[in-house]
Amino acid sequence: MPRFAANISLMYTEWPFVDRFAAAADDGFEAVECQFPYEVPAETLARRREAAGVELVLLNAPPGPAGARGIAAVPGQETAFRASLLEQALPYAQALGCPRVHVMSGFVPDGRERADVQPTLVDNLRWAADEAARAGVTLLVEPLNGRDNPGYFLNRQDHGHEIVAAIGAANVAVQFDLYHAQIVEGDLSVKLARYLDPAHPTKVGHLQVAAVPDRGEPDAGELAWGHLFALIDQLGWPGWVGAEYRPRAGTRAGLGWFQPWRRR
Numbered sequence: 332m333p334r335f336a337a338n339i340s341l342m343y344t345e346w347p348f349v350d351r352f353a354a355a356a357d358d359g360f361e362a363v364e365c366q367f368p369y370e371v372p373a374e375t376l377a378r379r380r381e382a383a384g385v386e387l388v389l390l391n392a393p394p395g396p397a398g399a400r401g402i403a404a405v406p407g408q409e410t411a412f413r414a415s416l417l418e419q420a421l422p423y424a425q426a427l428g429c430p431r432v433h434v435m436s437g438f439v440p441d442g443r444e445r446a447d448v449q450p451t452l453v454d455n456l457r458w459a460a461d462e463a464a465r466a467g468v469t470l471l472v473e474p475l476n477g478r479d480n481p482g483y484f485l486n487r488q489d490h491g492h493e494i495v496a497a498i499g500a501a502n503v504a505v506q507f508d509l510y511h512a513q514i515v516e517g518d519l520s521v522k523l524a525r526y527l528d529p530a531h532p533t534k535v536g537h538l539q540v541a542a543v544p545d546r547g548e549p550d551a552g553e554l555a556w557g558h559l560f561a562l563i564d565q566l567g568w569p570g571w572v573g574a575e576y577r578p579r580a581g582t583r584a585g586l587g588w589f590q591p592w593r594r595r
């Protein structure tokens with residue numbers, strides 16, 4: 332049965348960030364994920380995570396300068412990218428026992444084409460994969476929809492897998508967020524079956540869900556959640572499914588969808 336991790340950057344915002352591990356644990360989550368944890372010292376978060384008895388299964392590398400959505404595909408930002416990985420993302424992952432780091436590629440700079448900047452992303456991630464392997468971390472690239480993120484470098488699942496193939500490292504994979512994938516390309520059942528197949532040459536390292544179009548709880552909107560969760564189960568997905576949504580009317584009020592999947 333799918334194992335869900337609460338995204339404590341979008342859920343549990345009624346609590347201060349450090350209290351969200353315990354709030355999620357109280358609701359039966361065995362794991363959480365987060366976006367950018369860097370405002371709180373890693374040691375504080377590690378203590379709070381451990382006290383709550385939940386795993387942290389995913390965090391994001393720093394997004395870069397104000398307004399940026401990552402810098403890994405931005406030519407000229409290589410030094411900043413490497414520093415952010417070595418000084419922030421990997422130390423936080425290690426302190427928190429977090430095995431996955433999502434590296435955001437960023438926006439295609441004005442006047443450039445995707446093809447021009449792709450080598451920057453591939454080179455940065457090849458270098459980063461070696462560093463992450465030493466820390467026992469898998470790096471993820473996530474296609475985001477262009478309606479919420481106009482100009483973002485990576486939008487499609489097949490492009491994510493092309494990037495992972497070009498990097499050619501065992502610890503780089505795609506973060507398959509069904510919310511973004513439905514908006515950009517649809518055909519989710521076929522794509523889940525294709526990319527979660529263990530025989531597929533490039534891997535998915537993490538799944539995420541939210542309703543479309545409102546990015547609320549995975550219990551409404553245009554996707555058939557019963558079908559999708561059963562399919563993820565049938566396909567034998569061994570990983571986590573991040574509940575990365577904005578609660579419509581309070582986190583606890585919206586947890587009805589999770590009750591059949593609670594394991595504690």
Ligand SMILES: O=C(O)C(=O)[C@@H](O)CO
Pocket residue numbers: 366391433473475508511539575
């Ligand atoms: O927006 C998403 O979807 C994510 O997974 C975030 O990590 C990007 O900030």
Ligand SMILES: [Mg+2]
Pocket residue numbers: 473508539575
């Ligand atoms: Mg996501």
